[in-house]
Amino acid sequence: MQELKVEKLVKRYPGSDRVVAVNQVDVEVEAGEMLVLLGPSGCGKTTLLRCVAGLEDAQEGRITLEGKPVFDASIGLNQPTHLRDIGMVFQNYSLWPHMTVQRNVEYPLRARGAASAERTKRAREVLDVVQCGHLTDRLPAMLSGGQQQRIALARALAPRPKIMLLDEPLSNLDALLRVELRAHLRAIHREVGFTGIYVTHDQIEAFNLGTRVAVMNAGRIEQLDSANNVYERPATEYVAKFLGIRNCLALDAQGGWHSGATKLEGDLALLDGLKGPLQMYVRPQSVNLLPTSGPAPDAGQLWLSGARVTDVLYSGGEIDYVVDLGGNTLYVTARASAMRIQAGDAVTLSFSNADALVYAQGRLAGA
Amino acid sequence: MTVASATGRAWWGTGGLVRRKAIPQAGWMVLATVVGFLVLWPILQLQWRAFVDGGSAFARVLALPRIGTTLQTTIVLAILSSVLAVFIGTLLAWCASMLPERVRRIGEVAPLLPLVVPAVAAVTGWIFLLSPKVGYLNMILRKLPGMGGMEEGPFNIYSVTGIIIITGLLLSSFVYVFVFTGLKNMGQELEAAAAACGASPAMRFFTITLPLLRPSIIFATGVVFLLGLGQFTAPLLLGRTAKIDVLTTEMFYLTERYPIDFGLGAALGFPILAIGLLVVLVQKLALGEQRRFVVVSARSRYNVRETRPWAAVVIGIYLLVTTVLPLLALIYVSISPFWSGSLVVPEFTLRHWTSVLKNVGLVDAIWTSVKTSVIGIAILIPLGFLMAFALLQSTRIIRPARMAIDLFATLPIAVPASLMGFGLLFVYSQPPIQIYGTNAVLVVTYVTLMIGHSTRLQFTTLVGTGQEFLEASRASGAGALRSLFYVLLPMCRKGIAATAALTFVLLFHEFSASLMVRSARTQVIGSVMYDVWAGGVYAEVAVLALIMVVVTVIGVLIAGWLGGTDSVQRKD
Numbered sequence: 036m037q038e039l040k041v042e043k044l045v046k047r048y049p050g051s052d053r054v055v056a057v058n059q060v061d062v063e064v065e066a067g068e069m070l071v072l073l074g075p076s077g078c079g080k081t082t083l084l085r086c087v088a089g090l091e092d093a094q095e096g097r098i099t100l101e102g103k104p105v106f107d108a109s110i111g112l113n114q115p116t117h118l119r120d121i122g123m124v125f126q127n128y129s130l131w132p133h134m135t136v137q138r139n140v141e142y143p144l145r146a147r148g149a150a151s152a153e154r155t156k157r158a159r160e161v162l163d164v165v166q167c168g169h170l171t172d173r174l175p176a177m178l179s180g181g182q183q184q185r186i187a188l189a190r191a192l193a194p195r196p197k198i199m200l201l202d203e204p205l206s207n208l209d210a211l212l213r214v215e216l217r218a219h220l221r222a223i224h225r226e227v228g229f230t231g232i233y234v235t236h237d238q239i240e241a242f243n244l245g246t247r248v249a250v251m252n253a254g255r256i257e258q259l260d261s262a263n264n265v266y267e268r269p270a271t272e273y274v275a276k277f278l279g280i281r282n283c284l285a286l287d288a289q290g291g292w293h294s295g296a297t298k299l300e301g302d303l304a305l306l307d308g309l310k311g312p313l314q315m316y317v318r319p320q321s322v323n324l325l326p327t328s329g330p331a332p333d334a335g336q337l338w339l340s341g342a343r344v345t346d347v348l349y350s351g352g353e354i355d356y357v358v359d360l361g362g363n364t365l366y367v368t369a370r371a372s373a374m375r376i377q378a379g380d381a382v383t384l385s386f387s388n389a390d391a392l393v394y395a396q397g398r399l400a401g402a
Numbered sequence: 403m404t405v406a407s408a409t410g411r412a413w414w415g416t417g418g419l420v421r422r423k424a425i426p427q428a429g430w431m432v433l434a435t436v437v438g439f440l441v442l443w444p445i446l447q448l449q450w451r452a453f454v455d456g457g458s459a460f461a462r463v464l465a466l467p468r469i470g471t472t473l474q475t476t477i478v479l480a481i482l483s484s485v486l487a488v489f490i491g492t493l494l495a496w497c498a499s500m501l502p503e504r505v506r507r508i509g510e511v512a513p514l515l516p517l518v519v520p521a522v523a524a525v526t527g528w529i530f531l532l533s534p535k536v537g538y539l540n541m542i543l544r545k546l547p548g549m550g551g552m553e554e555g556p557f558n559i560y561s562v563t564g565i566i567i568i569t570g571l572l573l574s575s576f577v578y579v580f581v582f583t584g585l586k587n588m589g590q591e592l593e594a595a596a597a598a599c600g601a602s603p604a605m606r607f608f609t610i611t612l613p614l615l616r617p618s619i620i621f622a623t624g625v626v627f628l629l630g631l632g633q634f635t636a637p638l639l640l641g642r643t644a645k646i647d648v649l650t651t652e653m654f655y656l657t658e659r660y661p662i663d664f665g666l667g668a669a670l671g672f673p674i675l676a677i678g679l680l681v682v683l684v685q686k687l688a689l690g691e692q693r694r695f696v697v698v699s700a701r702s703r704y705n706v707r708e709t710r711p712w713a714a715v716v717i718g719i720y721l722l723v724t725t726v727l728p729l730l731a732l733i734y735v736s737i738s739p740f741w742s743g744s745l746v747v748p749e750f751t752l753r754h755w756t757s758v759l760k761n762v763g764l765v766d767a768i769w770t771s772v773k774t775s776v777i778g779i780a781i782l783i784p785l786g787f788l789m790a791f792a793l794l795q796s797t798r799i800i801r802p803a804r805m806a807i808d809l810f811a812t813l814p815i816a817v818p819a820s821l822m823g824f825g826l827l828f829v830y831s832q833p834p835i836q837i838y839g840t841n842a843v844l845v846v847t848y849v850t851l852m853i854g855h856s857t858r859l860q861f862t863t864l865v866g867t868g869q870e871f872l873e874a875s876r877a878s879g880a881g882a883l884r885s886l887f888y889v890l891l892p893m894c895r896k897g898i899a900a901t902a903a904l905t906f907v908l909l910f911h912e913f914s915a916s917l918m919v920r921s922a923r924t925q926v927i928g929s930v931m932y933d934v935w936a937g938g939v940y941a942e943v944a945v946l947a948l949i950m951v952v953v954t955v956i957g958v959l960i961a962g963w964l965g966g967t968d969s970v971q972r973k974d
């Protein structure tokens with residue numbers, strides 16, 4: 036059963052009729068699932084979350100929580116935030132500075148009319164879950180950013196809400212803490228099993244935490260799929276670009292497939308039946324550099340010859356090669372020990388056809 | 403680089419450092435000394451008079467008839483009017499935060515409009531409305547069914563209750579300014595968090611909003627309590643008929659007798675001064691633990707407070723009661739042949755207007771008001787700017803100078819204008835600085851009264867501007883002066899203009915201190931208005947009050963025009 040159902044939701048900001056922050060969005064979240072809304076700033080992911088929370092009023096559509104409508108533009112239904120039984124974690128933590136940690140966490144229970152003893156017990160419980168049981172009497176100003184975010188999480192979890200809404204909860208923390216809290220959050224989600232929507236612009240966060248990931252663009256959901264599928268098979272060129280697949284080859288069919296003046300050779304089965312122009316995307320990690328003098332690549336490979344290495348960048352255990360292919364700049368990431376190739380060397384680029392993502396008119400071919 | 407060449411550079415060497423630091427430090431000390439003299443000299447000199455001769459002045463105070471009642475009225479008036487003002491001001495701020503989009507811009511400014519009407523004018527307007535026998539509003543109310551047979555009332559403005567309500571209304575705008583600013587700065591994210599936790603709007607207001615507004619409310623309460631304690635205008639104009647006196651009116655009556663018993667006045671003022679200092683101290687202590695009020699972000703993306711059309715109605719009623727009705731009453735009286743107590747006037751006349759404008763004494767007083775206010779502002783703005791700047795330099799200005807500047811920026815706010823005026827009259831009417839009887843005494847009075855406000859307001863602007871911009875300018879190689887003129891002043895332009903506008907309003911409306919230090923040759927509009935009022939020519943009082951309103955509006959508009967548009971200030 037769906038915990039949350041959003042149907043044909045439209046949100047326009049006043050004064051700008053053309054900019055539609057949320058455009059005809061349909062999405063469902065199953066019980067126990069963590070749905071991640073992923074996208075760059077301004078794509079409408081936070082607005083969608085706030086519409087679910089009731090902190091933003093949409094103009095069209097319907098939102099249903101546990102089968103009960105909380106928003107329905109057609110009949111003018113708009114349940115206020117405090118009646119929706121949600122838990123929300125804010126980017127800026129939003130802990131009330133005048134209340135101790137304990138009082139902050141008890142607050143949603145108090146709002147729901149829980150008895151004092153029960154409030155204390157439950158607050159202790161969730162504070163232990165987030166490993167902050169020792170901080171009960173502190174004021175928020177005495178806590179570190181990471182601690183504040185844990186308390187904010189505990190506060191949202193305390194009343195066992197129907198749905199947890201997390202609005203870029205880790206983006207104000209430094210890199211190391213982010214990794215730590217991400218793992219912790221994942222563990223808590225497994226342990227407690229809450230249903231949640233998680234907004235982020237960080238794809239690693241999205242793939243780590245999301246049961247499913249929805250990639251948003253200009254108010255619409257471009258792709259909604261399991262984390263694995265979104266990573267392996269980006270449905271659109273936009274998603275591929277957003278995920279940082281940097282190598283793009285524009286292909287034309289003129290006496291065989293060409294990228295610019297360079298001919299694409301090898302196992303071309305995946306292009307069968309397609310008409311140009313096409314865009315082919317390959318991750319830097321999937322590309323191999325071969326010396327031009329070397330043997331021909333294996334079966335099931337695609338290759339382009341006549342490329343030249345323009346720069347070699349060492350970054351820890353890996354090397355990034357910047358390669359020029361007839362004016363098109365491509366990137367190759369390889370293990371540091373793999374090859375001895377220097378700037379200026381002529382090379383052949385090869386990759387498995389399973390790693391090539393082909394887009395026709397912006398959509399993944401064969402999908 | 404060799405050691406020799408490094409130490410050889412002047413800016414590096416010890417000598418250079420000392421020279422660079424010594425001159426500005428001396429400058430700040432001079433600034434602290436000058437302002438300290440302005441503020442402390444009149445207060446200390448006057449209070450000294452209360453304590454010489456073994457405190458005989460206090461014995462004379464105790465011998466005054468009805469002194470117990472006067473003291474009691476002073477304190478009751480201060481407490482009740484500030485309670486009323488805090489209640490109304492907070493309610494208005496809350497309403498302003500719930501205004502529907504269409505009326506938001508107007509609605510947020512509306513509660514400030516009463517400040518444009520001088521207290522003297524507002525009180526006069528209220529007398530026209532609520533004087534027990536001939537007040538227009540009373541006459542209309544008596545015509546209602548069930549009111550038959552009443553000869554006067556139902557309201558009597560010449561009563562302690564009347565004075566409390568009028569004073570409370572006059573002070574409520576100040577509370578609104580502080581509380582509304584507090585609300586705006588707080589943003590709505592913390593309320594949104596409470597809503598997401600399931601808190602109803604009422605629960606949010608009482609558990610989140612109100613506690614977080616505590617600093618603003620405490621500060622506002624302190625300010626209006628001090629103003630209520632030194633309240634002079636309403637008790638003077640409303641209390642005479644029913645023989646209601648407060649300490650400040652007693653002091654004023656002393657100045658009308660010759661020779662003036664300064665010792666007695668000082669002793670009368672002593673309780674006000676003592677309570678005033680106590681209030682400032684309590685305020686500082688109460689606001690001590692600031693970290694409970696550190697609020698995350700001012701720029702909130704959240705909008706959780708529901709808009710309520712009735713919020714606009716509340717603000718509308720407030721505006722009607724405090725501003726529109728008194729102004730209408732003033733206009734009506736100013737064009738009636740005389741204030742007769744009749745609702746229907748046979749014919750309107752402009753003769754009061756022509757009579758005022760032909761009266762050389764009155765026109766001179768208006769000009770004196772404008773001139774001294776403008777000169778006062780010309781001194782106050784740079785002086786306050788420097789003091790505010792000094793308060794911000796926590797590392798670069800020596801601590802004693804900063805603490806002194808802080809004290810001198812606080813004291814004038816703690817000392818009521820009427821008491822300060824009495825002290826100024828005392829010190830400047832005798833050697834070594836005998837300027838009583840010249841316009842200079844008015845300018846000095848205005849600067850002394852307002853230096854605290856000028857500093858505080860510009861301090862807020864400077865804090866909002868942020869130190870980094872100035873540091874970026876210095877790091878780009880600009881000197882102190884270039885940074886000041888090219889970076890700091892342009893960025894603070896709007897805030898400075900707002901300070902100038904508010905200072906102009908406060909100075910042009912200044913009544914209490916002006917009435918103390920005026921002389922036969924140096925009159926301002928407030929003081930001549932009192933004379934005309936005491937002479938019973940109410941229609942001309944109305945004309946003068948309206949002129950005050952018009953000039954105020956013009957002054958505010960000019961300041962707004964000098965301040966330019968919002969564009970420079972928009973930081974997000």
